[in-house]
Amino acid sequence: xxxxxxxxxxxxxxxxxxxxxxxxxxxxxxxxxxxxxxxxxxxxxxxxxxxxxxxxxxxxxxxxxxxxxxxxxxxxxxxxxxxxxxxxxxxxxxxxxxxxxxxxxxxxxxxxxxxxxxxxxxxxxxxxxxxxxxxxxxxxxxxxxxxxxxxxxxxxxxxxxxxxxxxxxxxxxxxxxxxxxxxxxxxxxxxxxxxxxxxxxxxxxxxxxxxxxxxxxxxxxxxxxxxxxxxxxxxxxxxxxxxxxxxxxxxxxxxxxxxxxxxxxxxxxxxxxxxxxxxxxxxxxxxxxxxxxxxxxxxxxxxxxxxxxxxxxxxxxxxxxxxxxxxxxxxxxxxxxxxxxxxxxxxxxxxxxxxxxxxxxxxxxxxxxxxxxxxxxxxxxxxxxxxxxxxxxxxxxxxxxxxxxxxxxxxxxxxxxxxxxxxxxxxxxxx
Amino acid sequence: xxxxxxxxxxxxxxxxxxxxxxxxxxxxxxxxxxxxxxxxxxxxxxxxxxxxxxxxxxxxxxxxxxxxxxxxxxxxxxxxxxxxxxxxxxxxxxxxxxxxxxxxxxxxxxxxxxxxxxxxxxxxxxxxxxxxxxxxxxxxxxxxxxxxxxxxxxxxxxxxxxxxxxxxxxxxxxxxxxxxxxxxxxxxxxxxxxxxxxxxxxxxxxxxxxxxxxxxxxxxxxxxxxxxxxxxxxxxxxxxxxxxxxxxxxxxxxxxxxxxxxxxxxxxxxxxxxxxxxxxxxxxxxxxxxxxxx
Numbered sequence: 001x002x003x004x005x006x007x008x009x010x011x012x013x014x015x016x017x018x019x020x021x022x023x024x025x026x027x028x029x030x031x032x033x034x035x036x037x038x039x040x041x042x043x044x045x046x047x048x049x050x051x052x053x054x055x056x057x058x059x060x061x062x063x064x065x066x067x068x069x070x071x072x073x074x075x076x077x078x079x080x081x082x083x084x085x086x087x088x089x090x091x092x093x094x095x096x097x098x099x100x101x102x103x104x105x106x107x108x109x110x111x112x113x114x115x116x117x118x119x120x121x122x123x124x125x126x127x128x129x130x131x132x133x134x135x136x137x138x139x140x141x142x143x144x145x146x147x148x149x150x151x152x153x154x155x156x157x158x159x160x161x162x163x164x165x166x167x168x169x170x171x172x173x174x175x176x177x178x179x180x181x182x183x184x185x186x187x188x189x190x191x192x193x194x195x196x197x198x199x200x201x202x203x204x205x206x207x208x209x210x211x212x213x214x215x216x217x218x219x220x221x222x223x224x225x226x227x228x229x230x231x232x233x234x235x236x237x238x239x240x241x242x243x244x245x246x247x248x249x250x251x252x253x254x255x256x257x258x259x260x261x262x263x264x265x266x267x268x269x270x271x272x273x274x275x276x277x278x279x280x281x282x283x284x285x286x287x288x289x290x291x292x293x294x295x296x297x298x299x300x301x302x303x304x305x306x307x308x309x310x311x312x313x314x315x316x317x318x319x320x321x322x323x324x325x326x327x328x329x330x331x332x333x334x335x336x337x338x339x340x341x342x343x344x345x346x347x348x349x350x351x352x353x354x355x356x357x358x359x360x361x362x363x364x365x366x367x368x369x370x371x372x373x374x375x376x377x378x379x380x381x382x383x384x385x386x387x388x389x390x391x392x393x394x395x396x397x398x399x400x401x402x403x404x405x406x407x408x409x410x411x412x413x414x415x416x417x418x419x420x421x422x423x424x425x426x427x428x429x430x431x
Numbered sequence: 432x433x434x435x436x437x438x439x440x441x442x443x444x445x446x447x448x449x450x451x452x453x454x455x456x457x458x459x460x461x462x463x464x465x466x467x468x469x470x471x472x473x474x475x476x477x478x479x480x481x482x483x484x485x486x487x488x489x490x491x492x493x494x495x496x497x498x499x500x501x502x503x504x505x506x507x508x509x510x511x512x513x514x515x516x517x518x519x520x521x522x523x524x525x526x527x528x529x530x531x532x533x534x535x536x537x538x539x540x541x542x543x544x545x546x547x548x549x550x551x552x553x554x555x556x557x558x559x560x561x562x563x564x565x566x567x568x569x570x571x572x573x574x575x576x577x578x579x580x581x582x583x584x585x586x587x588x589x590x591x592x593x594x595x596x597x598x599x600x601x602x603x604x605x606x607x608x609x610x611x612x613x614x615x616x617x618x619x620x621x622x623x624x625x626x627x628x629x630x631x632x633x634x635x636x637x638x639x640x641x642x643x644x645x646x647x648x649x650x651x652x653x654x655x656x657x658x659x660x661x662x663x664x665x666x667x668x669x670x671x672x673x674x675x676x677x678x679x680x681x682x683x684x685x686x687x688x689x690x691x692x693x694x695x696x697x698x699x700x701x702x703x704x705x706x707x708x709x710x711x712x713x714x715x716x717x718x719x720x721x722x723x724x725x
Contacts, residue, residue, distance in 0.1 A: 081668075085687040091476050113477045113690065196577045198562060206582040207670050258561050258582035260668070273562060394688045405672045409584065424494075431489075 038331050039070045041097035043086075045318055047075040050285070054351045062338045069331050079262055080105060080210060084394070091115070098326040099335050102148060104139060104317045105210075108389030111142030117322040119146045122333045128358075132340065136357045139317040142389055148319035149340060152354050155315040155380035156212055158299035159269070159284055160276040164189060165297075168275075177300045179217075182276070183250055189275040190255040197257050200268050203277035204251055205261035206408070209401045210387075212314050213261050213278055217243035219312035219385055220304055226388035226396065233429075235400060236415075236422045242304075244407050244414035251408035278314075281353040281377065298376035301383050315384020355381055392429045399425045463703065469696035476690050486697035496698060498673050499681040502588060506677060507656040510595045515648060517596065518603025519641075523633075525604070526611050537608070541601035548598065552665035555594045556581070559666075581667050584674040591675055594662055599655075603648055610644030611637070650713040654706050678702050 044055045055073040062071055076083050080103065087110065090096040102110065110116065123129050123146065136150030162172035168189050176182040186201030205213050218225050222239035226232070234240075250256075257268040269277030270287045276299070279287070284296070301311040320339055322332045338344060342358055349356050349365060355377050356365045366374065387393055403417035412420070473482045490496055521540060525533050543551060558565050559580040567577040580590040618636050627635070660679040663669060669676030669684070676684075678698065686695025 081684075081688045085683070088476060088687050088690070109690075113475070194576065196562070206579070207668065209668060209670075258579050262668075268562070398684070398689075402670075402672055405670060409671065411672065 037068050037070055038328050039072060040099060040328060040331055040335055041095075042071050042073045042099045042335065043076050043097040044073060044101045045076055045083075045103070046078050046282075048282075050282070050351060051075060054348065057347065058339060058344055061343065062335055065338065066331075066334060069328075069334065071335060076101075081394075084109070087115070094325070096323045096325050098323055098328055098332040099339075100321055100323065101151070102319050102321055103154075103387075104319070104389065105387035105393045107140060107142050107148055107319060107321075108387075108391055109393050111145075111147050111389065112391035114324060115321075116142075116147035117324045117326065117329060117332075119149065119322065122322075122336075123149075126337060128337075128340065131358050131360050133357050133359065136317075139386065140319050140321070148321035149336070150317045150319050150357055151339065151345070152318035152348060152352065153315055153357070153377075153381045153384075154280055154318055154354065155377060155384050156216075156278045156280055156313060157284065157376055157380050158276060158302065158313075159279045159287075160297050160299060161269075162295035162297045164275045172295070172297055175297055175299050176302070178303050178305050179246055180305065182299075182302060183246075183253070186250065186255045186276060187253060192254070195254065197254060198273070200257045200274035201255040201276065202250070203259070203267055203269050203274045204247070204256035204408070206258035206405070207401070208261040208404055209397055210262055211397055211400055211404075212316070214244070214247065214400065214404050215385075215387075216302075216312055216314045217247060220302065220308075226390055228388050228390065231390055233396065233422055233425050236418045240418060241414045244404065244418060247404065248407040248410070248414060252410065284373070285353055296373075298373065301379065310383060313380050313384050314386070315381050316386045353377075392425070395425055395428050466696045466699055466703075469693055470700045472693045472696075474692040474696075476692065479693075482693065486694045489694060490697055490701065495673060495676070496678075496681055499676045499678050502673075502675060503657060503659065503677045503679075505588060506592055506595065506659050507653055509589075509592045510599070510656045510659075511649060511652040513592075514596045514599045514603050514652065515645070518600050518648075519607050519645075521600065521604040522607035522611055523637075526608065537604070540604055543598045543600075544602040548661040549665055551598060552594070552662045555590075555662075556666050559590055582671055584671050587667055587671060587675045591659075591662055591666060594666070595656070595659065598662075599652070603652070606644055606648055607641065610641045614640045646713070646716060650709055653709050657702060657705055657709075 042055070042059070044051060046052070052075055055075065059071045059073050062069070074097070076086055083103075083106070087096070087100075087106075091113075096115070119140075132149065135153075137146065139150040140146055140148035160172075160175055165172040165175070170185065170188065176185045182202065188201065189199075190197060190201035191199035208214050215225055218235060218240045221243040223237050223243065224234040225240065227234040257273055259266050259268055261267075265286065267277055267279065267283060268274040269279065270283050270290065272287075272291055272294075277283075287294070287296075301313045303309070303311045320336055322329060322336060326332050340358075342361060345356055345358050346361060346364070348354070349361070350369075353369075353373065355374075356362065388396075390396070399421035400418075403412075403414075403421040406412040406417040407414050411417075470486055471481060471483060472479050473485075525537050525540075527533060559567075561567065561577060561579045561582065564580075566580060571577055578586055581587050614637065618640075619632055622632050622636060658679055659677050660683065663675050663677050663680050664683070667675040669680050679702065682695045682698045682702070685691045685698065
């Protein structure tokens with residue numbers, strides 16, 4: 001009897017110790033690996049094939065230069081909220097990557113949390129520091145400190161289908177350049193079956209949670225949206241109201257197919273169901289892959305009217321930053337230098353169809369590829385404005401996007417919706 | 432002396448159940464306690480300080496939070512009710528394994544339950560597409576005009592509820608089938624001899640005998656429905672105009688996109704309390720009906 005009990009207890013102990021030891025095994029193995037060579041974690045933007053293959057090429061070429069530094073590359077969703085979730089989980093679990101690709105909004109939001117290592121000491125010793133565009137430095141500053149370097153300007157370009165313009169009897173070489181012309185053209189290009197829009201004249205998002213579509217209209221009308229110097233919201237002025245009124249009027253014309261601006265692959269234009277859309281260069285690439293025979297044109301940056309000043313478009317920026325908690329900062333900088341090298345910058349430009357950020361590549365860039373698109377990209381980058389680098393950018397997006405939804409659905413006037421959004425935002429950020 | 436001996440006899444059992452309790456403490460109890468502690472702080476990933484009940488006071492005046500509570504309650508009531516009713520009807524229809532195709536249909540209906548919610552949400556996103564989605568194609572065939580299912584504030588929550596019902600119906604059906612198979616056949620035979628018809632049998636035998644299963648399904652269903660998140664996040668992101676935001680979606684938004692971990696923790700404690708109340712109800716009433724005199 002006693003022997004049976006001893007055997008039972010021994011078996012139970014084996015089960016428990018087996019379970020617990022299995023939890024710790026991988027950690028020991030990892031510790032062993034780290035002693036042999038430095039391993040860097042690099043998180044990049046995008047999980048699509050293009051982004052993954054590009055990241056892989058960068059890692060491979062870096063490993064050829066530095067065989068003792070292993071880089072593990074991981075793709076992140078391009079949706080900011082998903083990225084934030086991943087980064088917050090990494091912060092809490094102490095698994096933050098050594099090098100990370102961020103978007104402009106995150107320079108402010110993550111910068112305020114002290115996520116990034118100041119880069120000035122590294123840049124000082126960098127041989128190619130003079131070759132990088134000034135804007136690539138400017139975009140990566142949070143409260144005057146260089147916390148990131150711009151690697152990829154990401155303008156949202158108003159793209160249109162020349163073939164559809166021709167079909168509708170419109171001159172494809174004379175596209176709309178003002179708000180009124182855009183409204184008129186969109187109406188002419190819309191195809192409906194009863195009340196249902198089957199081909200949209202213009203892609204107007206039903207949900208624009210990052211304000212990529214809305215902000216340019218507000219800025220073009222003259223609103224600051226955010227007063228970055230004072231760190232205050234500034235979207236209840238007459239200009240912002242006028243812009244939102246205009247978007248509300250267009251939405252009421254039933255010229256669009258509902259979609260979410262953040263979900264680029266679902267844009268009706270990308271799927272061949274719209275004539276004009278506000279697209280990233282990646283979306284344009286995706287469209288070209290789907291419809292290689294379609295002729296594309298690019299609108300000039302839209303002005304409010306003939307008499308008003310130049311319009312403003314949205315131009316985000318992808319940047320590269322080093323984690324403040326990285327245990328291998330020197331190695332992380334070597335990888336960042338590699339990511340800013342001419343070979344990688346050129347590969348990035350060709351892969352994603354975006355402008356270069358190095359002065360020494362300017363001529364080469366202008367001489368290659370689709371000149372019409374490149375000219376549009378440069379124009380949009382020069383006149384573009386990205387997200388404000390304030391810590392409360394998520395809250396701003398949340399309340400203004402709801403205001404936009406209320407206006408396009410006819411629930412509130414633009415003034416009411418923006419005032420309500422401002423009240424809620426001010427109450428929240430003043431705490 | 433006797434007492435010492437009994438503990439010695441049970442030691443082996445304690446060792447066997449230890450893994451469960453170790454994991455329970457590590458991954459359930461400890462996180463809950465940490466969460467409760469966090470709810471009294473302003474933790475924002477960078478700094479932390481004690482703020483007392485400030486988060487709870489803020490929560491009371493947070494209109495968005497109460498919208499999410501309202502949406503969650505609507506989701507819970509409709510999802511649980513319709514999933515139970517339809518699950519029971521399907522279980523009754525597919526009760527007899529001897530009929531042709533029964534096993535096939537049981538399998539097909541159960542399949543959504545074991546597939547990923549995120550993957551299924553993507554599928555339903557396409558089905559609800561306003562222009563080319565299959566739902567609008569079907570409604571137009573029935574003479575109903577195309578709807579903007581996920582972009583109309585009056586329809587979006589309903590669209591998410593329908594998806595939730597579809598996803599859970601197979602699981603409920605399986606539980607009801609198990610309950611139905613446990614009802615002794617002689618009860619029905621005796622009722623038939625006494626002249627009872629099918630409806631009377633269902634009302635006086637099937638329903639009372641299914642009471643424990645029904646209560647179990649209702650309680651677990653309610654708890655699960657209160658935690659609705661994935662389909663909301665994938666299909667609507669809480670919109671349009673916050674018409675589909677739920678408590679867990681608010682917790683996620685506040686904690687993980689706005690870095691208000693303390694406030695998110697307070698909202699999580701609110702949810703925990705609701706789930707706790709339903710769990711207590713389960714303990715109190717869950718066994719009722721099992722001791723029917725048969």
